[in-house]
Structure formats: structure tokens, C-alpha cells
Amino acid sequence: MEEDKGNEQVKFDDLSKKFDSTYKDIIEKLNEEKDRLENELRQEYRSARKYVRSHPEEGLAYSFLGGLVAGVIIAKIFSRR
Secondary structure, three states: OHHHHHHHHHHHHHHHHHHHHHHHHHHHHHHHHHHHHHHHHHHHHHHHHHHHHHOHHHHHHHHHHHHHHHHHHHHHHHHOO
């Protein structure tokens, strides 16, 4: 009986070590992916800022048109009541 408990404990310890290493690998891969995505997003944000700074009139035009569209939609919603 005692040998069975000892064997079960050894098997449990082996499984535990395998799961620990697997989880550590997964966490490491996720951290690498997070870092890659952060760098990519940072680069895209910088590119977008450069574009907006070099074309301010387009940003203003899009904002104006978006405001008009939102205003028309809101006016239609409230005119039904």
C-alpha cells in the first residue's frame, strides 16, 4: 500500500513538472507575441500620426463629414417621436 502511494506521488510529481514546463513555454510564447504586437502597434501609431500631420485638411474634412452624418442620423431618430 505504501509503495503504491509512493509511486502515485512520483507519477504526480512527474506530471506536475511536465505541466509546469508546458505552461512556462506557453507563457513565454505569449509574452513574445505581446512584445511583437506592442512594437507593431507602436509603429502603426507613429505612421498614422505622421500621415495626419502631413495631411491635416483630410482629417478636418473627414471629421466634418462624420459630424454631419451623425447629426442627420440623430435628427431623424428624434424627429420620429
